[in-house]
Each structure stands twice: as C-alpha cells, then as structure tokens.
Amino acid sequence: MRGRTIVLDHIGEIEAAAYLVDGKLDDILIDHENAPRPGAIFRAICDRPIKGQGGMMMRLPEGETAFLRQGKGLRPGQALLVQVTGIAEDGKAVPVTDRVLFKSRYAIVTPGKPGLNISRQITDEDVRDELLAVAHEVFDSPYGLILRSSCEGADEAEIADDILAMTAMADAVLADAEGTTPEALTEGDGPHTVAWREWTGSAEVVTDAGSFAHLGVLDQLDGLAQPKIILGEGFMYVEPTRALVAVDVNTGNDTSPAAALKANLAAARALPRALRLRGLAGQITVDFVSMSKAHRKQVEQSLRASFKADPIETSLVGWTPMGLFEMQRKRERPPFPGHLLRTV
Numbered sequence: 013m014r015g016r017t018i019v020l021d022h023i024g025e026i027e028a029a030a031y032l033v034d035g036k037l038d039d040i041l042i043d044h045e046n047a048p049r050p051g052a053i054f055r056a057i058c059d060r061p062i063k064g065q066g067g068m069m070m071r072l073p074e075g076e077t078a079f080l081r082q083g084k085g086l087r088p089g090q091a092l093l094v095q096v097t098g099i100a101e102d103g104k105a106v107p108v109t110d111r112v113l114f115k116s117r118y119a120i121v122t123p124g125k126p127g128l129n130i131s132r133q134i135t136d137e138d139v140r141d142e143l144l145a146v147a148h149e150v151f152d153s154p155y156g157l158i159l160r161s162s163c164e165g166a167d168e169a170e171i172a173d174d175i176l177a178m179t180a181m182a183d184a185v186l187a188d189a190e191g192t193t194p195e196a197l198t199e200g201d202g203p204h205t206v207a208w209r210e211w212t213g214s215a216e217v218v219t220d221a222g223s224f225a226h227l228g229v230l231d232q233l234d235g236l237a238q239p240k241i242i243l244g245e246g247f248m249y250v251e252p253t254r255a256l257v258a259v260d261v262n263t264g265n266d267t268s269p270a271a272a273l274k275a276n277l278a279a280a281r282a283l284p285r286a287l288r289l290r291g292l293a294g295q296i297t298v299d300f301v302s303m304s305k306a307h308r309k310q311v312e313q314s315l316r317a318s319f320k321a322d323p324i325e326t327s328l329v330g331w332t333p334m335g336l337f338e339m340q341r342k343r344e345r346p347p348f349p350g351h352l353l354r355t356v
Contacts (some may be wrong), residue, residue: 013227016215020204021224023233026202026349029207030229031215037232039082039211039323040289048076048096048106049200051115053185055193056108057081058090060219061293069105070094073194079105093189096200096345101294105231107343116174118163121182124157133161135350143171150175155182162213164274210323236290243282246275246301250286252347256295257284263301273310280314293343294323299337312337 013035020029023042031039042048056070061083070092080086080094094108128147130140136138143159150172151157187199195318201209208217217277226232239249246263261279263271274287287296300311308331315337319326324345329338 016213017058017227018207018211018215018217018228019223019227020217020219021229023223023224027202027204028224029203029211031207031211031226031273032227032229032262035228037229038287039234040348041206042291042349043101045349046344047099048072048097048196050096050216050344051198052096052196052200053198054096054108054195055191055195055197056080056092056094056191057192058086058092061086062087070108072096072106073196077105078108080108080110081109091189093185093197099291101343101348105261112185113219114178115209116178117212118160118166118171118179120158120160121153121175121178122158123182125156126154127156128159129157130159131161131163132348134159134189136164138165142168143254147175151179151180155179188310206280208305214348221223232243233348241286243270243275243278244252246271247277248275248279248282248286250283250290250292252290252292254276255335256297257287257292259296259298261298261300269303269307272303273307276300276303276307276311277314280311281318283315284318284326287341288322288324288347291345291347293341293345296339296341298339299336302335315339333342 013032014197017032018029019032019044022028027043029041030037054072056078059071059077061068066082066084068076068080069079072078079148080096087093089330092110093112094110095112096106097109098107100106112123128144130143130152134140134143143163146168147157147159150167157175159171187195218227239251241248241250246261248259248261251258259279261275263275283298287293303311315328319328325342327340329340331337
C-alpha cells in the first residue's frame with residue numbers, strides 16, 4: 013500500500029485510529045479505558061495548595077483529583093474551569109491547565125486571550141487576507157481565535173462552520189463555570205475525532221470495520237509489546253521502568269567506530285516513532301554505542317531533526333558525564349495497552 017492512510021477502527025471494544033505511511037504504522041491513537049481524555053474540560057473545585065510548588069490540588073467528579081501547576085491566588089473551595097493536558101501516571105493526579113481552549117480541525121477559540129491570529133505556516137498574504145475575511149464575517153466574540161495551518165486550501169464554508177461551532181461550545185461551557193460541585197463539561201475528543209482533526213490532508217481515510225486486521229495494523233501492533241527494535245544498522249531495546257524509559261543501542265558483531273555511528277544514527281531516526289507508538293514519555297535515557305565526541309555531535313543533530321518533526325513536545329536535555337543522552341517528553345498518551353491485543 014502506497015501513500016498515507018488513516019484507519020478508523022476498534023481494538024476489541026476500544027476506539028482506535030492508525031496512521032500508515034506506505035503501509036507502515038507511523039502513529040496510533042487508542043482511547044484510554046479509565047482516565048479522562050486529554051482536552052476534556054471540567055468545573056473543578058480547588059482543594060489544597062501544594063507548598064513549595066505553587067500548584068493546587070483540584071477535586072474532579074467521581075473522587076478523582078487533578079493538579080494545576082499554577083495555583084497562585086486560588087483558594088480552597090473555589091470553582092475553576094480546567095482542561096486536561098495529558099495522561100496521569102498510576103497513582104498521580106490528572107494534569108490540568110486553567111488556560112482552556114476549544115480546538116477543531118480549522119479553528120482554535122481561546123477565551124481570555126482575545127485577538128485574531130493565523131498560523132505562521134500560512135505565508136501567502138492573499139490566502140491570509142481571505143481567511144481574515146472569513147473570520148471577520150462570522151466571528152463576533154470577546155474570545156480569541158486562531159486559524160490553523162489546515163485552513164490553507166480548505167473550503168471557506170467548512171472553516172466558517174468550525175469557527176461557529178467552537179464559539180458556541182465556548183459559550184456553553186463558560187456559562188456553566190460557576191458551581192459548588194465538580195462536573196465534567198466536555199468529554200474530550202476520542203481517537204477518531206483527533207485523527208480527523210490532526211491527520212487528514214492528503215491521506216486516504218478508511219472507516220470499514222475490521223480494517224485494522226485487513227490492512228495489517230494488528231500485526232504491526234503485536235511488535236510494540238517487544239522491547240527489541242531492529243534498526244537495519246544494529247538494534248535497540250526500549251524498556252519503560254517506573255522511574256524512566258531506558259533505551260539501549262547496539263551494533264551486533266561489528267564493533268568498529270563506523271558501525272557504531274551507523275547504529276546510533278539509525279536509532280536517532282527511529283526513536284521518535286518508537287516512543288510515539290508505545291505511548292512512552294517522561295524521563296528518557298539513551299545509552300548509545302560508545303563513540304567519539306565528533307560523532308556525538310552528528311547523533312545529536314540527527315536527534316534534534318527527528319524530534320522536530322514529532323508532534324509530541326520533547327526536550328533534548330543533553331549528554332551526561334557518563335555519556336548517556338537524556339530527554340524529557342510530555343505525557344500526552346497512555347502507554348500502549350498490549351493486553352487489548354489478547355482480546356481480539
């Protein structure tokens with residue numbers, strides 16, 4: 013299968029979406045079974061401040077707790093609109109922000125941040141002027157509005173519909189901000205909606221039931237449960253622990269400097285996809301094959317180029333005195349639930 017394909021299907025009873033490039037799995041979104049979805053909006057109740065961190069623990073519905081990093085000026089018992097920003101680790105609070113936004117395929121409505129902005133990726137001034145005209149025609153609100161890069165070449169009526177829908181949703185949610193009890197105000201978007209919003213473009217979209225099996229997605233998912241990844245130029249192990257994700261790169265039988273560099277560069281190119289598909293984040297430590305400092309610069313450049321194209325925010329911290337490379341990755345997704353494959 014050539015080209016880009018989005019497959020919307022289920023694994024067992026769980027909604028999922030896969031992104032294929034020339035038939036190879038490049039991304040996978042699987043609905044979380046128990047935790048609030050990223051993007052979900054709650055009326056939360058401030059519970060207690062976290063001294064020394066400046067944050068606030070929040071009460072959510074059904075006894076769940078959330079953590080707001082910036083809690084200055086808040087008081088216990090106060091109601092506040094918050095939005096889920098990622099997946100909580102087991103036993104930890106759900107990460108949230110009070111900077112609530114409403115995102116669709118073409119538009120982002122930003123209460124509290126007025127102004128009309130167009131994605132910098134759209135550079136054609138005529139296109140920007142046309143989009144401004146569309147926005148001014150339908151957007152009359154104190155909120156802010158961002159028109160996304162996907163607007164370029166899109167149908168103007170669809171863009172206008174998205175703006176109106178997100179504005180109406182913002183109005184409805186903000187009208188329900190006051191209250192004395194925590195309440196879920198939006199559920200957040202599932203994998204099918206996120207895939208349609210973030211992935212569509214030149215890709216073919218397949219929605220037939222059973223497409224994961226027919227197009228080989230399930231077979232490729234089987235490999236995600238294994239820590240070993242063949243690179244062509246060596247191999248690497250990607251293994252999550254409680255504290256961090258450990259990555260170990262190897263060359264095999266050839267231990268020459270040239271083989272080490274090839275394996276390390278191959279690992280640098282493959283690592284974003286490996287982490288993305290497995291839903292791994294947090295502290296990541298990479299043990300590359302031993303190499304010279306000159307080769308380290310090449311590998312680091314390759315890492316930065318690879319992660320620049322990755323949709324999940326990752327900070328490349330750098331080399332430790334022991335020659336390990338450290339990075340920190342935002343926890344936007346749950347770890348790949350390998351147990352689901354045993355049910356299909």
